Structures are given as C-alpha cells and as structure tokens.
Amino acid sequence: MADCVVHCENIHKSFLMGKEAVQALRGVSLDVERGEIVCLMGPSGSGKTTLLNILGGLEEPSRGHVIVDGENVVALSEDRLSELRLVKMGFVFQNYNLLANFTAQENVEVPMALAGLPRRARRRKAAALLESVGLAERAQHYPSELSGGQQQRVAIARALANDPPILIGDEITGDLDSVTGFEVMEIVARLNREQGTTVIYVTHDPRMAKFATRLIQLRDGQIVEI
Numbered sequence: 001m002a003d004c005v006v007h008c009e010n011i012h013k014s015f016l017m018g019k020e021a022v023q024a025l026r027g028v029s030l031d032v033e034r035g036e037i038v039c040l041m042g043p044s045g046s047g048k049t050t051l052l053n054i055l056g057g058l059e060e061p062s063r064g065h066v067i068v069d070g071e072n073v074v075a076l077s078e079d080r081l082s083e084l085r086l087v088k089m090g091f092v093f094q095n096y097n098l099l100a101n102f103t104a105q106e107n108v109e110v111p112m113a114l115a116g117l118p119r120r121a122r123r124r125k126a127a128a129l130l131e132s133v134g135l136a137e138r139a140q141h142y143p144s145e146l147s148g149g150q151q152q153r154v155a156i157a158r159a160l161a162n163d164p165p166i167l168i169g170d171e172i173t174g175d176l177d178s179v180t181g182f183e184v185m186e187i188v189a190r191l192n193r194e195q196g197t198t199v200i201y202v203t204h205d206p207r208m209a210k211f212a213t214r215l216i217q218l219r220d221g222q223i224v225e226i
Helices: 047-053 076-086 104-114 119-132 148-159 177-197
Strands: 005-016 020-033 038-043 063-068 087-093 166-170 197-201 214-220 224-225
Touching: 005 119, 005 197, 020 197, 020 214, 020 224, 038 047, 038 177, 047 063, 047 166, 047 197, 047 214, 076 087, 087 148, 104 119, 104 148, 104 214, 119 148, 148 177
Parallel strands: 038 197, 038 214, 087 166, 166 197
Antiparallel strands: 005 020, 005 063, 214 224
C-alpha cells in the first residue's frame, strides 16, 4: 500500500482455558492504509476483538509482527507502548469508559493532561472537540447527566484529544439504539473525511458496517474475506 499505517503479519494468539490452549487467531496478516475506515466482522469467537486489541497494543500476540505508524509494537517496552497508545491511537469502547466524577470537558482533557499539554490549551481544545461532536452545550455535564449517545460522543472527542492518526472502536454502537448508532457512526465518518483519521472498528451490525471503506470478515481466527 502507498501509505500503510498498520501492518500485521502472521498473527497468532492462544489463550489457556484450564489446561487447554484455545487459538483465537491463526496466522492473520493485514495492512491498513492511512485514511481508511476498516470494519472487522464475524461471528462470536471469530477473533475480531482479539485482533483489534492486538492492533491497538492492548494485547500481545503469541507470535507474529505488528507495525503501527512505523513502530514495531511487539518489541516496545511497556512505557513506550503506553506512550504510543496515548499519542498515536484513540480508543472508543462499547461501554464508553468515562470517568463518572469528571465533566464531559474534563473527560476529554484527560489524555491531553497525560501528554503534558498546558491547562489553558487543553481546555480550549476540549471545547472545540466537544463542539465538533455536537456537545458544546453539554461540556459541564457529568456522564450520569448524559444519554448513551451523548456519552459515546464524549468518548469519541476524548479519543481524538491528542490528534491520533488511528481511531480504534470496539462495538461503539452496541449499546445504542439504531438511530443514535447511525448518528455516532456519521460523526466518525465525518471526522475521517475532515481529518484523515484512520478508523478500525468492530461491529456485529451490518448496517453500521456500511460506513467502512473496507470490510474484513473473520471466522475461526482467520480472515475469510477482504
């Protein structure tokens, strides 16, 4: 590919279930080009979330190579891996993972604070990000005061706080009704168009898969269709 931002080669992953090793991934190889929206689909147990976590540096493969934006993820120290996740990847999960005692704006500021951005700059940027996802008027609300769709939009704004080249989403519309799910995915697609962010996400919903520029099917730990 002309500009490959994620490259994985011959990825295997096994988990120990009691005394038996269960293979979650069986030799997966994949390239993702910068600016793509890639959707991973497959039945339960097909390995899609495991693959997503390995691409995001949240799990180590049993064997194989993973290169993210030019860095060999498998070979990194834990400190460098944490730094890579902070500045090169944004994560959005099904259950939002917002900090309950922080306002929407404070939640968005967290990654910027960890990256060392001065307070005034991160407040200004958090406000702009919340405006970009349609939540400027909800900046001072706590998660308990927001709907599921609003919480997920805060999570998207937080994921983009450090301008990562890659956005990773695991069932980001799974807890939302279909109308709200479409709204959330439309925001993701718009941010991809406007900012060029590469998006890799897992969904079980074929309707949400239509936002992808490429669909990858997994079954029994292997890619069966690209």
